[in-house]
Amino acid sequence: MITIKDIAKEANVSDGTVDRVLHNRGGVSKKTEAKIRTILEKHNFSVNPVASALALKNKFYIAALIPGYNNDDLFWKSPYLGILKATEDVKNFGTQVDTFKYNQYDSASYLEMFKKLIKTEPSAVLLVPTFLNETTEIVKSLEQLEIPYFFLNVDLEGFKNTAFIGQDSYTAGYIAGKLMYLNISKSSSFLIIQSRRNITKNNAIFKRIEGFNDFFIKNNINSQSFTLKIENLTNLLETKEKINDYLKQHPEIEGVFVPSSRIYLIADCLEDPYLKKLQLIGFDNTPQNIDCLLNDSVSFLISQKPFDQGYESIRIIADYLIKNKTPNNKTFLPIEILLKENAIYVDRHEE
Amino acid sequence: MITIKDIAKEANVSDGTVDRVLHNRGGVSKKTEAKIRTILEKHNFSVNPVASALALKNKFYIAALIPGYNNDDLFWKSPYLGILKATEDVKNFGTQVDTFKYNQYDSASYLEMFKKLIKTEPSAVLLVPTFLNETTEIVKSLEQLEIPYFFLNVDLEGFKNTAFIGQDSYTAGYIAGKLMYLNISKSSSFLIIQSRRNITKNNAIFKRIEGFNDFFIKNNINSQSFTLKIENLTNLLETKEKINDYLKQHPEIEGVFVPSSRIYLIADCLEDPYLKKLQLIGFDNTPQNIDCLLNDSVSFLISQKPFDQGYESIRIIADYLIKNKTPNNKTFLPIEILLKENAIYVDRHEE
DNA sequence: AACACTTTCGTGTGCGCACACACAAAAATA
DNA sequence: TATTTTTGTGTGTGCGCACACGAAAGTGTT
Numbered sequence: 001m002i003t004i005k006d007i008a009k010e011a012n013v014s015d016g017t018v019d020r021v022l023h024n025r026g027g028v029s030k031k032t033e034a035k036i037r038t039i040l041e042k043h044n045f046s047v048n049p050v051a052s053a054l055a056l057k058n059k060f061y062i063a064a065l066i067p068g069y070n071n072d073d074l075f076w077k078s079p080y081l082g083i084l085k086a087t088e089d090v091k092n093f094g095t096q097v098d099t100f101k102y103n104q105y106d107s108a109s110y111l112e113m114f115k116k117l118i119k120t121e122p123s124a125v126l127l128v129p130t131f132l133n134e135t136t137e138i139v140k141s142l143e144q145l146e147i148p149y150f151f152l153n154v155d156l157e158g159f160k161n162t163a164f165i166g167q168d169s170y171t172a173g174y175i176a177g178k179l180m181y182l183n184i185s186k187s188s189s190f191l192i193i194q195s196r197r198n199i200t201k202n203n204a205i206f207k208r209i210e211g212f213n214d215f216f217i218k219n220n221i222n223s224q225s226f227t228l229k230i231e232n233l234t235n236l237l238e239t240k241e242k243i244n245d246y247l248k249q250h251p252e253i254e255g256v257f258v259p260s261s262r263i264y265l266i267a268d269c270l271e272d273p274y275l276k277k278l279q280l281i282g283f284d285n286t287p288q289n290i291d292c293l294l295n296d297s298v299s300f301l302i303s304q305k306p307f308d309q310g311y312e313s314i315r316i317i318a319d320y321l322i323k324n325k326t327p328n329n330k331t332f333l334p335i336e337i338l339l340k341e342n343a344i345y346v347d348r349h350e351e
Numbered sequence: 352m353i354t355i356k357d358i359a360k361e362a363n364v365s366d367g368t369v370d371r372v373l374h375n376r377g378g379v380s381k382k383t384e385a386k387i388r389t390i391l392e393k394h395n396f397s398v399n400p401v402a403s404a405l406a407l408k409n410k411f412y413i414a415a416l417i418p419g420y421n422n423d424d425l426f427w428k429s430p431y432l433g434i435l436k437a438t439e440d441v442k443n444f445g446t447q448v449d450t451f452k453y454n455q456y457d458s459a460s461y462l463e464m465f466k467k468l469i470k471t472e473p474s475a476v477l478l479v480p481t482f483l484n485e486t487t488e489i490v491k492s493l494e495q496l497e498i499p500y501f502f503l504n505v506d507l508e509g510f511k512n513t514a515f516i517g518q519d520s521y522t523a524g525y526i527a528g529k530l531m532y533l534n535i536s537k538s539s540s541f542l543i544i545q546s547r548r549n550i551t552k553n554n555a556i557f558k559r560i561e562g563f564n565d566f567f568i569k570n571n572i573n574s575q576s577f578t579l580k581i582e583n584l585t586n587l588l589e590t591k592e593k594i595n596d597y598l599k600q601h602p603e604i605e606g607v608f609v610p611s612s613r614i615y616l617i618a619d620c621l622e623d624p625y626l627k628k629l630q631l632i633g634f635d636n637t638p639q640n641i642d643c644l645l646n647d648s649v650s651f652l653i654s655q656k657p658f659d660q661g662y663e664s665i666r667i668i669a670d671y672l673i674k675n676k677t678p679n680n681k682t683f684l685p686i687e688i689l690l691k692e693n694a695i696y697v698d699r700h701e702e
Numbered sequence: 703a704a705c706a707c708t709t710t711c712g713t714g715t716g717c718g719c720a721c722a723c724a725c726a727a728a729a730a731t732a
Numbered sequence: 733t734a735t736t737t738t739t740g741t742g743t744g745t746g747c748g749c750a751c752a753c754g755a756a757a758g759t760g761t762t
Binding site: 056 | 747748749750751
Binding site for chain 1: 352400402443444519534684687692
């Protein structure tokens with residue numbers, strides 16, 4: 001393994017000079033810089049990141065702004081755990097990570113946590129841009145401070161984020177459509193259940209529905225699509241009544257598609273004959289959803305690999321900071337299809 | 352961040368003494384050792400792996416013994432790339448990796464490469480135990496030399512391998528059965544195509560077929576199962592003739608299951624009406640197979656995430672060597688279901 | 703030619719750990 | 733008690749790099 005010292009010796013300069021050109025620190029004559037660069041090229045030299053990390057010692061600081069979670073909605077636990085795992089991995093590489101959690105249904109808390117975050121003077125920010133207007137505001141201050149920012153999970157367009165890490169929601173929805181079609185009989189119907197509060201443009205849920213419907217359109221399938229909007233899924237009594245009523249009125253429905261991570265609520269609400277008869281397809285490998293797979297109430301789940309999303313994000317940002325590695329503009333994680341049998345082999349959150 | 356020096360100060364001993372108990376190097380009185388351990392526990396101390404790696408500098412050496420690949424059978428390229436990626440990751444952590452490739456159809460080359468390998472005095476060995484008898488022999492010398500060994504991809508039972516990294520082939524086959532059932536009409540039939548040379552007990556292919564058939568048995572489905580054995584799939588003329596003849600004689604067949612990574616050969620051999628009519632399900636995301644997904648000749652592929660298998664193996668072994676972290680006895684990677692739409696979001700081999 | 707600057711470069715220190723070596727104290731032996 | 737052996741502990745050096753400090757060489761001004 002070749003070291004800076006080796007390069008220096010070959011160029012008849014000191015280690016410090018080589019270091020200066022490696023880090024574009026300036027203060028090197030053009031002649032010697034050229035000489036050093038030639039030798040660098042020749043040996044295809046790259047610094048030893050381990051030694052570099054040791055010497056740097058907590059030079060970088062990443063702040064993450066993501067939704068919190070509770071027992072009612074565990075989705076954001078996985079990305080958080082992924083972030084934690086990555087934090088551990090990069091900790092000794094001179095990179096510190098702090099996570100700020102906001103309430104995904106309260107734009108004020110989003111702004112509030114950002115204010116807290118920005119006071120810590122991060123070298124880069126990872127955020128889940130749930131709210132459009134507030135994000136515009138946030139991005140403005142970040143750009144003013146020249147802090148690079150990365151979007152996680154929500155692929156908001158029109159911003160100069162260094163990268164996006166998440167899923168191709170449209171295609172994920174398209175696949176959901178395909179799986180639905182496989183499971184219900186031809187010329188039968190299906191139901192899409194939406195929760196009002198989730199419908200905003202550019203939103204993953206919106207794109208999933210679009211993809212789902214497009215499958216049937218593009219393949220000229222004349223299954224009929226019904227949509228039921230429910231204000232607040234968590235209100236179980238109301239949800240229960242609405243759904244079962246609706247199904248009573250539309251006995252031709254054979255499948256239910258829930259484009260959010262809340263399909264377990266639907267499974268809970270369905271009366272027994274429906275539960276047996278219907279094919280349920282939903283998103284995300286939360287513990288409750290996995291349980292539904294295992295007890296046969298849900299046929300398929302599509303996972304967006306939330307743990308990996310969190311993990312990869314931090315790794316990408318750390319590489320960007322430490323190794324100056326510019327990431328792909330969009331990093332799409334695999335669209336994972338889960339069914340009863342492979343559910344247990346999914347994402348390892350432990351370790 | 353707490354360091355060895357901090358621990359030493361608190362225990363009123365020198366760094367060296369702490370170092371000795373950390374590495375069980377001996378030569379420390381019971382009293383001081385107890386004291387140090389208490390403090391270690393109290394702070395939940397763990398050494399900084401970065402500094403450790405720097406100080407150790409190429410202390411460990413991992414040798415990998417895996418099948419080679421060629422254009423005809425690219426499967427083993429992915430694990431190899433995974434190993435390479437991991438090699439890069441652990442390189443600066445004092446761990447070197449060398450890969451030895453053998454011919455998976457020639458047990459002599461297996462032994463021969465092992466002989467080469469063992470001369471390099473590895474600290475640990477990763478191997479794909481394709482051949483039972485030869486593996487017994489190999490393991491014997493490894494155990495004599497007290498070199499820990501790990502199995503990759505092929506889960507041979509009855510050995511004292513430190514760990515296995517691969518897929519649950521039985522369940523993967525079971526899922527293939529389920530997907531097949533979803534795609535063909537009830538009470539129709541399907542065909543399993545086997546290549547003679549692959550049939551050995553304990554083999555992944557064997558287990559996949561078992562799982563596949565069990566799906567139909569356990570769910571009381573009376574689809575009829577046919578099996579066609581072909582000596583050498585690569586002999587395209589013969590394969591072509593045999594398959595199409597067989598299908599002519601059994602028009603009730605609606606699906607074809609190929610429990611190996613060679614389904615692209617079958618797709619190549621099928622005459623056009625069959626290609627359109629039949630549902631093909633196979634294994635592994637090789638480029639040729641992915642092509643078949645994209646051009647609609649194959650309905651599903653099950654990936655065993657070969658890249659990840661290679662990558663994880665090396666990481667697991669490195670952690671074992673560097674951090675003394677005993678791995679799970681079996682590490683099962685996810686059973687990934689691929690179809691046309693999510694094929695492009697799979698395994699990133701670049702970077 | 704003497705001076706004040708500026709540019710260019712070498713040296714030294716420390717990051718946290720591993721390990722060889724040195725040396726003291728305690729125990730065993732003569 | 734003197735001497736050897738064992739046991740226990742401290743010290744020093746280096747891993748490869750980052751960066752501060754200051755020295756040397758170069759440039760311009762009066």
